[in-house]
Amino acid sequence: MDKSKIGIISLLVVILGFLSSCEEETSVTTSLITEEVIYLSGERARILGRIITTQNVEASDHGFYISENEAFSQPIIVSLGERVAPGRFIGETSGLDIQKRYFVKSFISLPEGIQFGNILEITTLSPDAFGFSPQNGPVGTTITILGKNFTSDTKVFVGDRQAQVLKIDFESSITAIVPASGTVALEEVKVVVQNQEILLEDKFEYTTGKFTQLSNFPTGLKLFDNIYFQSGEEFFAGLGANNGQSVNSQIWKYSLATKNWTQVVFPGTGLWKAFSAGSFFGGGARVISQNGQSSPSSDFWKFENNGFVKLPDLTFPATDAVSFELNGKLFVLGGASGSGTDAYRYTIATGQWQKIGNIPFSVNRTVLNFQHGNKQYLVNPVSKEIYSIDGSTETWSFFGIYPGDINSGSAFGVTLGDRVITGMANRSQEIWELNISTGIWVRKNSFPGNPIARNAATFVHDNLIYILRSGEVQVPGPMEFWVLDPFGL
Incomplete structure (x- = not known):
């Protein structure tokens, strides 16, 4: 073939290829x-x-x-x-x-x-709230609310009061601070997401327990290891040791009507570490022990008709024992006699004492105990195990474990309906509430006063708990008198 024709053909191929590539570039789409x-x-x-x-x-x-x-x-x-x-x-x-x-x-x-x-x-999706925890606590408790599709402007209310929202994580978890309480302890919790309100099924229960300090004890007398009892609207406290140093022979009375303490005439002598329950008291020692030695007393007294009646002497030593009335009987347990497990029963109707089966652990008058129905509950000071004695069968049963401080004893235990209020053991400000029906314990507001003191007496009137506090020897000042509204805010 002619070489010139070959060259022309090659040139045409190159031109066509170039034109084709330009056409491809301009036809690229996005x-x-x-x-x-x-x-x-x-x-x-x-x-x-x-x-x-x-x-x-x-x-x-x-x-x-x-x-x-x-x-x-x-x-x-x-x-x-x-x-x-x-x-x-x-x-x-x-x-x-x-x-x-x-x-x-x-x-x-x-x-x-x-x-x-x-x-x-x-x-966009609907928000929802599933629940929150914890479901009880004091003002300022931090709660966590779980749910879904929370927005950044989500609000939380406890009752009608807005809580402070600290953070919202992953649109499914709200951390908020419980606001000041209203007038009731149990409040609804509400989450507001934009214009939608979500009411949670569970309610938040504010920690309750309102303390008010009353007028102090009128003298410098400080009671330790004393007796106390109640007659209607009059509270009695006395005997024991004055400031832990000398036996006290005085008894004082507080009247709810006059709101004053006055000394009453007691015809007996001083008793240290005597038992007291209901209107009965007795036993103890006549002098404070020196080197473990003391002079036990067999005195047995009852307060009735506004006076003190001396009953026949005890037939057993009862120093530092715990006592309670139950099912028409007076029980005196433990203390310095035997190994601290001896138990005696006094039938009030017949005036007869009888020794009964030993208790499961060693106790003394400072052990935490409380009563509900026909049972008395005692807390083992070593293990915190709670055992109850049935007033009819006089048999013991295990109940549960006490969650609070035991320390060196002297905690009070008071039953109001189906709730048991306990606490304030030596040097402890803890207060606890037990729902006796469910066995569930919850913390109450702590005692705001000086913890370096012991409960010298506890009284109950109109669902209020009155507590006489005796400061330890090194604490100056008279005994303090407090009233606790256990369900107050």
Whole structure:
């Protein structure tokens, strides 16, 4: 073939190839897809888009439009900035309204104009709250509320009072501080998400227990290891040791009517570490022990008709014993006799004493005990195990474990209905409440006074607990008198 013809043909091939490549360049298109919503909650949406092309792009911006209407008037624009490489991109927005329909589309700003992807329709989710913990505590307790689709402006209310929201994690956990209490202990907990109120099934129970200090004891007398009892609206406390140093022979009376302490005439002598229960008291020692030695007393007294009646002497030693009335009988347990496990029963109707079976552990007059129904409950000071004695069968049963401080004893135990209020052992400010029906213990507000003191006497009237406190020897000042409203705020 002629070489000149071959050259012309080659030139034509090159020209055609060049023209073909130019045509391919100008025909390259950029496609934009709004792929899917990869995360959706009550106020937040995370959306996936994709740029499809065979070469880099020169986008000055890209992202998403979100609108309440399909015309996208006044849209929320999620701007992700410049873009060169094709491929996927993710945008996120917050501040949406809960349970609302929105329209979403992707966009890319190219030199030739803005290009939009397809439109997706979404509906934001409903919030909900499942529960919270803890469900009881004092003012200022930090609670955690679990749920879903909480928004950043979610509010929490306890009763009608707004709680301080500390943080909201993952739109599913609220940490809040319980506000000041209202007029009742048990309050509804409400979560408000935008315009939707969610009332939780459980209620928050404020820790109760309101202490008020009354006038101090009128003299410098400080009672230790003393007796106390109650007759209607009159409270009696006395005997024992004055400031822990000398036997005291005086008894004082507090009248709720006059709100004054007055000394009463007691025809007997001083008794140290005597037992007292109901209107009965006795035993103990006539002098404070020296080197473990003391002179035991067999005195046995009853307070009736506004006077003290001396009963026949005890037939057994009863120093430092715990005692209580139950089922028409007086029980005197433990103390210095035997190994601290001896038990005696006095039948009030017949005036007869009888020794009964030993108790399960060693006790003395400082052991925490309380009564409910026909049972008396005693707390083992070593193990904190609680045992009850049935007033009819005189058998012992294990009840549970005491959760509070035992320390060196002297805690009070008072029963009001089906609730037992205990606490304030030596050098402890703890107060506890037991629901005797369920066996559940809860903390009460702590005693606000000086813990370096012992409970010298405890009285109950009109669901209020009156506590006479005797400061330890090194604490100056008279005995303090307090009243506790165990269910007060």
